[in-house]
Amino acid sequence: MAYFTKQEARNYARSVTASFESYSSKLESIVESQKYQYRFDVFLSHSVKDAELVLGVVRILEDMGQKVYVDWVVDPQLSRDSVTKETAETLRDRMKQSSKLLYLATDNASSSKWMPWELGYFDGLKSGNVAILPLVDSVYSSFQGQEYLGLYPALGKDDLRRFLG
Template identity: 60%
Template sequence: MAYFTKQEARRAAQASVNRSSRAFNAKGRLTESLESTSSNTRFDVFLSHSIDDAELVLGVKELLEEEGLTVYVDWDTDKHLSRDKVNKETAELLRVRLRQSKSLIYIATDNSSNSKWMPWELGFFDGYRPDGVAVLPLLDSESETFVGQEYLSLYPTVSKGQYTDGKKDIFVKKYGAWKHLKGFGQGSMDWRGY
């Protein structure tokens, strides 16, 4: 099992920025995509992340979109939100967006443990759609062992792998079962056993 690396996310973010008609920083590129996602009322993936990982978040968003998934990032779709303010209005809007999403992918980085919102988003979505949560560790090396906060071990993880014929794919894996990332992101309940 190989995890995604921070370098892969940065490369995807840079490619996204390079494709942009203007040279923005990572947060600027996410904001620029507002027009293309604001009309969506449903999302395949709610991307739970630390605001301190803007470049990595852009890269993961890009990687997920390359897999054909629609992705909600709060400061992309709802740029007026202030993640540093914990209030009822922000919480209610996030509840709406969580309910509009088929799955939640929690980006586990060194910064995620400092987030005010990530544990709340995870808990809300787990209560709303328990089979729709997965953890995507972003590590320095794809062969590195993922050791996140203890409660994250309750959830399946997103990782790269390959079939016996050598074809590469992205999987969501839990003990004894797996599914394709795209199926997971689109809310498929179809787990396959090993």
């Protein structure tokens, strides 16, 4: 199966930021455009340490016509350093507003405090609408995630569009 590579995501991110001074200025523009968005096609579960990769994946999804929720873009006030009731409540609301969840499987995902919780919560909320989107090192790489990720389909390039329907 052909998965998206980290380099492909970086290339998409760079194409987005080519007309901006920095990733942060691009993110500010995205915040303004999504500030009052109440429905999302995709809740993108990810590690905040993967900002460049996340921006690239968002661009890939937007090119497919998807409205994407990214917590630090739409809700920049959230605390990502610690687990709080307020952050959990906001994330629950945003998951209810989203049709599907994509779990962005990267090297940093396994150290995320929030990603396993988001995955389980969304699966309970909207079973069958959860998938893993691995980003691999090369086109020849396979994907071997944490054991619990095997409960969900891992999407390659061809599968992603079908999953998003």
